[in-house]
Amino acid sequence: MPAPPLRTSPGALRAGLLGGAVPVVGLWLVQAEPSVRLDALFATLAHLSGLLAGYGILVMLLLMARVPAVEHGVGADRLARWHARGGRYVLTCCFAHAVLALCGHAAHTGTDLLSAAGGLLGYPGLAAAAAGTALLVFVGLSSARAVRRRVRHETWRAVHLLTYAGAALAFAHQLAGPDLAGGPLAAWWWTMLHTTVGVLLVWYRLVVPVRQALRHSLRIIEVRTEAPDVVSVVMQGIGLDALRAEPGQFFRWRFLGRRLWRTSLPFSLSAPVRDDTLRITVKACGDHTRRIRRLRPGVRVLATGPFGALTAHRRTRPKVLLLAGGVGITPLRALFETLPGEPGDLTLLYRAGNAAQLVLRDELEAIADSRGAALHYLLGPSDGPFDPLSPRALRNLVPDLDEHDVYLCGPPGMHTAAAIALERAGVPARRIHSEQFAF
């Protein structure tokens, strides 16, 4: 029997990353020279903010390295949220570092800020550091919600690649800086941290996807219409068991078809892996998802993954409620079939605007019948007079709701409303396991 996959819990990862900042602050402390002079005070605070910014950049890269134990234990959506929040912190540290260094230099030389800036840029490596900071600020601004809503996902991703250039320039600046240049041990440790993260990035974001593509030779064997705007795509490959994909997880898919091959899109498995086939179910909501409907059998597919932590390992109770909204049914359909349970243990609530929008309905009903599981459709417009996701409505359908683990997947609005209603109905937040179809 193969060993269960390694998973890092969110708490352990958070503790590890915060703990990693301790030696960074320690490095600053041993070098800091107590002084009441204004220029020295600015300089010492500039060193602290610079070191923390450097560490923060490393953490940002690590969170996005797609390390399986982290992806499977923490979940891609949570990692993306931490990355976005951490990015703001890193930019604040970069900004503080630049301003404090500038003020320190101005106070030291007795010049104004503009002359001090000109003077600083003359130091070796500082022009590169300024360019690195400018790149990181540019990437940060492109991720602001107001900007992101207006740019295409591909453009935003392409801009994000500049992070690597920004991080490399910042690294060169840090090595030349006073905290590391004077201490070979500290410089070695800092270099090892960066090398490790660099190797993880190259391995999991480049080598593993190429290896998977060569090894599994995935091709589409069927494209089936499930509803007017929803299709299921069935793909077959070689040795797919080796992927160890679990129900509830997703892959990033690159279809080597016309006007699709340049983009990789995340879609959850809508059925467990069987007979060397993978299946996804896709709702057309934009240019790429509309093109997926036109794909034909024979098209090659590159799949990277599996990712995601919405799997059976999160379960803590015998009773489980699966709560799906719209196309969020896909991972829950796979879990509905495979989560272990006795008759009466599983309930699936499926929220949709009307009956025509329900997908995979025959399969869901067959699974409910064969497993003795409860299945309810919650139909109606989201702004209708009756809210089927209110705490009272949920408790009417599932009277012992607070005894359940809940797996929740749906569009952002429904997701937030359902999570609040579940907590009000007595389900503690730690037992609500969710995934959002948005990064």
Ligand SMILES: Cc1cc2nc3c(=O)[nH]c(=O)nc-3n(C[C@H](O)[C@H](O)[C@H](O)COP(=O)(O)OP(=O)(O)OC[C@H]3O[C@@H](n4cnc5c(N)ncnc54)[C@H](O)[C@@H]3O)c2cc1C
């Ligand atoms: C973990 C996860 C699992 C998902 N599972 C399913 C599923 O099983 N079935 C399904 O129909 N949909 C699923 N989605 C949503 C699906 O990925 C998007 O609807 C699709 O990428 C939109 O592409 P588009 O170009 O047609 O639409 P667009 O109009 O270009 O984009 C619509 C939305 O999708 C986002 N998006 C676009 N491209 C990407 C990308 N490469 N990566 C992340 N987000 C992107 C955009 O930021 C935008 O918010 C999932 C999303 C995530 C994050």
